[in-house]
Amino acid sequence: MILLKxxxxxxxxxxxxxxxxxxGRALARAFGASLHLLHVMENPxxxxxxxxxxxxxxxxxxxxxxRLTDEDRAALHATAALExxxxxxxxxxxxxxxxxxxxxxxxxxxxxxxxQLLVGSVAxxxxxxxxxxxLTVRHPEREFxxxxxxxxxxxxxx
Amino acid sequence: MITLRxxxxxxxxxxxxxxxxxxGRALARTFTATLxxVHVVDNLASAVYGVEGFVPSMPYVQKExxxxxxxxxxxxxxxxxxxxxxxxxxxxxxxxxxxxIVEYARQEQxxxxxxxxxxxxxxxHLLMGSVAxxxxxxxxxxxLTVRHPEREFxxxxxxxAIAKA
Numbered sequence: 001m002i003l004l005k006x007x008x009x010x011x012x013x014x015x016x017x018x019x020x021x022x023x024g025r026a027l028a029r030a031f032g033a034s035l036h037l038l039h040v041m042e043n044p045x046x047x048x049x050x051x052x053x054x055x056x057x058x059x060x061x062x063x064x065x066x067r068l069t070d071e072d073r074a075a076l077h078a079t080a081a082l083e084x085x086x087x088x089x090x091x092x093x094x095x096x097x098x099x100x101x102x103x104x105x106x107x108x109x110x111x112x113x114x115x116q117l118l119v120g121s122v123a124x125x126x127x128x129x130x131x132x133x134x135l136t137v138r139h140p141e142r143e144f145x146x147x148x149x150x151x152x153x154x155x156x157x158x
Numbered sequence: 159m160i161t162l163r164x165x166x167x168x169x170x171x172x173x174x175x176x177x178x179x180x181x182g183r184a185l186a187r188t189f190t191a192t193l194x195x196v197h198v199v200d201n202l203a204s205a206v207y208g209v210e211g212f213v214p215s216m217p218y219v220q221k222e223x224x225x226x227x228x229x230x231x232x233x234x235x236x237x238x239x240x241x242x243x244x245x246x247x248x249x250x251x252x253x254x255x256x257x258x259i260v261e262y263a264r265q266e267q268x269x270x271x272x273x274x275x276x277x278x279x280x281x282x283h284l285l286m287g288s289v290a291x292x293x294x295x296x297x298x299x300x301x302l303t304v305r306h307p308e309r310e311f312x313x314x315x316x317x318x319a320i321a322k323a
Contacts, residue, residue, distance in 0.1 A: 002184040023300060026160045030188045108294075127275075127294060127303050133181060137300040 004031040008101040010092045010126070011039045011064060016107025016139035021067060023137050024105040028076045033102070035078040038095050039064045040088040057082065089125035097131050105135045162189035166268040168196050168259045168293065171230055174274025178304040179234060182272040183243065185302075191269070192244040195235060196262060198255035199227050224249050256292035264298050272302045 009024035011017045021037070028035045041060055064080045072078035085091040096104055108123040127134045167182035169175035179195065186193040202220050231247040252258040263271055275290040294301045 002181055023160055124291075124294075130305075133302055133304040135300055135302045136294050138297075 004028075004033045004102045006036065006099060006101045006103075007031075007033045008036040008038060008092070008096055008099070008104045010088070010104070010106050010122075011037050011067060012088075012107070012122075013039070013063060014107060014109065014139075016109055016137065018107070019139045020105045020107040020135075020137045023135060025072065025076065027103065027105065027135075028078075033076070035068075035072060035076040036095070036099060036101065037064060037067060037078065037080040038092060039080075039082050040091045041082065041084045043084050043086050057084070089122045089129070092122075092126050093129050093131070101132055103133050103135060104130050105137065108136050108138050160269075162186075162191045162269045164194060164266060164268045164270075165189075165191045166194045166196055166259070166263055166266070166271045168198075168255075168271065168273045168289075169231075169234070170197065170255075170274075170289075171234075172274060172276070174276055174305060176234075176274070178272045178274040178302075181302060181304050185270065185272070186243055192246065194246045194248055194262075194266060194268065195231055196248045196250060196259060197227050197231055198250045198252050198258050199223050201251045201253045220251070224251060256289045256296070259289075259293055260296050260298065268299055270300050270302060271297050272304065275303050275305050 004027065007024050007028045009017070009021050011021065024035060027033065039060055041057065061080075061082050064082060068078045068080055081095065083091050083095065092104065092106075095101070104126060106123050106126060123134075123136050127136065162185065165182050165186045167175075167179050169179060182193055182195075185191065200223070202216050202223070227249045228247065231249065235245050235247060248262065250258045250262065259271065259273075262268070271293060273290045273293055290303055294303060
């Protein structure tokens, strides 16, 4: 048997990471695991930008927090973390090690025939270096992802 | 919510594959899915032997290899599960394992592929198994890659059986 107690879903606010979150949530429910969300920001001090870095950070934190429902926080002990780094894959792996993550669920970008050959470089690096198994989820998926809202009535409660 | 009705574990009988099988089995049980355990054997006929190198006994050798692979799959899937886990043992003969696995996944409407990757020390750590890598890139469904040795949370199934008894 396997133990899945800590599940990490890195969020880059792309659609693929939304699908990944659906999987992470379902697996956390099924295995009674805690859900960790992590967004890695590029270091705003290293790039010219018109916006105030502190504001950017606050906005990212707010967006990240909005991904979690009250049920996520209550039933899945979901937490959202924000890190700043120019090496997102390295930061994700570092987080996985620090928090004893048992599974990373992450989106890869699949946009048409050409992009199908290119896994997101971040996902690829995480697959190669993570201390735990990695579930890669592409978007758009096969049509078996039912929106969470449609399923709200018939949730499996294990 | 997600649907996991058909889970494919691609195995080459290596240790990472064994770890992958543990995950596949646990997920199949949890989501009451059918477990497809797939092994790809080399296709001797398409190997480059040159015309003059044709060996008349090749079809027999090929069949022996396939039978041996089937037996090894059977050995892996000892049915001590209660209730029994619906499993399919599949041997595919091909020169291109990644492509065959992805094709099978398409045909059988697989919802999740579980595959092992080799992690042997610092150097190999950087190299994903090329088969696993190709599967991740081209699969029609999510792919779970499991490295061995993993963190120590893989408990042998036998121990679980004892604990349940």
